[in-house]
Amino acid sequence: MGAKLLCLFLASALVAYYVYIPIPEDFEEPWKVMLIAAAFRAATHLAEVADQLGLIHHVEALMLITTVEYIAPTSDENVTVMDTEFNNVGVRLYLPRKPSDGLRRAVVYFHGGGWCIGQAGMKPYDRLTRWTSNRLNAVVVSVNYRLAPKYRFPVQFEDVYLVMKFFLQRSVLSQYGVDPDRVCVAGDSAGGNLAAAVAQQLLEDSEVETKLKAQALLYPVLQSLDLNLPSYQENENKPVLSKSYMVKLWSEYFTSDSSLREAMASNRHVPVESSHLFPFVNWSNLLPEELKKGHVYTSPTYGSSELAQKYPGFLDPRAAPLLVSDARLRRLPLTYILTCEHDVLRDDGVMYARRLRAAGVPVTHDHAKDAFHGVMLFVLGPIELAVGHRLVNRYIKWLNENL
Template identity: 85%
Template structure:
């Protein structure tokens, strides 16, 4: 009996140790957040084991969660939902059934997942885009772009850009009753990265006559140069997106070559000949004092030219929109940027907001001081959080007021 009690005690202690994660004091529902974080961490560990044993690629293992979360396109009394293709790219289309006084608004949405996982049909994304369509009485196009590791940059960008360009044709807008003056591109995390890149590319595309009214970037990933920003230092082990996972996503976007991941993790991946680009991500000039905390800016440590020559995508503005020049940022549409305090990507969004304002772009920077990466997706059982509902409400209200 004593041995059984000892085993039970040890097992309980190990489980408690595994589940326990320090949660910032200002985060609501800390125990629920802790359990969600432990679930994500467990999935990551299982994926790592599967990868090391040669059973499946790390990202393919993570995709099992995506598959488990998948919901079929289901129409309701308010929205007609169908899976179709635009320009040979899979999309989930949401068409309102309610009458409209005139032409409708439209949102083109790109899901998150580090360019490697995720799906427009996941429960959380289906809820978000269905809710957007219903609340705004808007046409919503949610894009299922192809993913790494099977497809590398720039395929993901090319997919979302192809869909956007197709949808912006006057004949397509007319077919769906969309007002050409009220169109938005939006996305979260890697999807926010893609939305920012699409908005920039549209400015240079003389074939596209329809202009975006707004872009909405939800905790976007925007730069590949500095993996040691204050937000990366402060939130290295924070919920949902620790630093090493973000580095893994970034490097996997371009290659499975571990040398790029290792160089990014140590912040030694940018060659000296690209040193001029650091001007665009110099957080000592672009972050407000309250976000610098106790961090001290140091000059970059440069890596060899070999990685940049083999994988030039990580220095491409289509992958890192924050590297665009001021001239390339002028003319961007009205912008919404949501950042979360406890997020490694926080400073990407903050710096982009600062740079856009500096060139005359109208920006609403919505900073959630009590939130972490991905929080807006946690709005349905069993991973439902009050902060998720609050951020979703703010995002929808901004779109309703500005689109």
């Protein structure tokens, strides 16, 4: 009897450890958020244990979990859905069935997942892109770019850029009945990173005649220089993306070398010869007072040049779009940026919005004070959140009014 009670006590303690975390007062449905956070924490812990035991790489373990969320391309009465390839890169294509008075709008979407996890066919992404196509009567292209650890930077960027260039050809736009003046690139999290980088690169590509009408960046990750921003400090253990796991995803994007992850974790990975880049991410100048919250900016602590020489990607604007000059920002299209208060990536988006506005780019910065990272994925089944629906609706409304 005593052994059973002990087992029950230990099991209860374990469940309580995973389920209970302090939830900010402004969160709706706090118990749902606790369960979501617990599920993500358990999944990442199990993946890390499997990795340490040599059974499977932690990213591959998480990908096994995401396959449960996969659904085959399924058409309905409103949208025809198919998997195909653009420029030898896999895409899921959504073609509206409703008649159109003229040429249609189009959105090219890049899913999130830290450049390591996820796919266009996951239920939440399929639902988001399907809703976008149906409600806007628009063509939507959702891209299945290759993932780390099998493929490192810049492969992910190159895949999405190849798709974008292919789709923007006049002949391809004509094939799908798309208005070349009404095309948007969009993405969430790491997908927002890729969308921002693609929009920047298109400005430098003389082969691309079609210009983007808009970019929509949903809680994007935009820089890897300063991983100790106020948002990283305040939201270190908030659902569903912890600081430690974001650092792990950043380093995994470039290499399996643990020395880069360790340097990033201590914010000592940038060499002194790259000090000229820090003004682009100096939060003391780029954050509003209400987000500084008493934090005091300190000068960067520089690291060894060796890491930057081995893995220059973390200093490359294709991986860190905040690192481009104001002159390049000036030519970017109409922009929507969603940031969430309780997100380690919050300040990346806030700083980008500030810099874009200063460069004269029309920006809608939608800041959700009651939301956490990835919240727009929670719009289905038992983990459905009202705030997720609300932000999805705001995003699609902005597209409808501006694209």
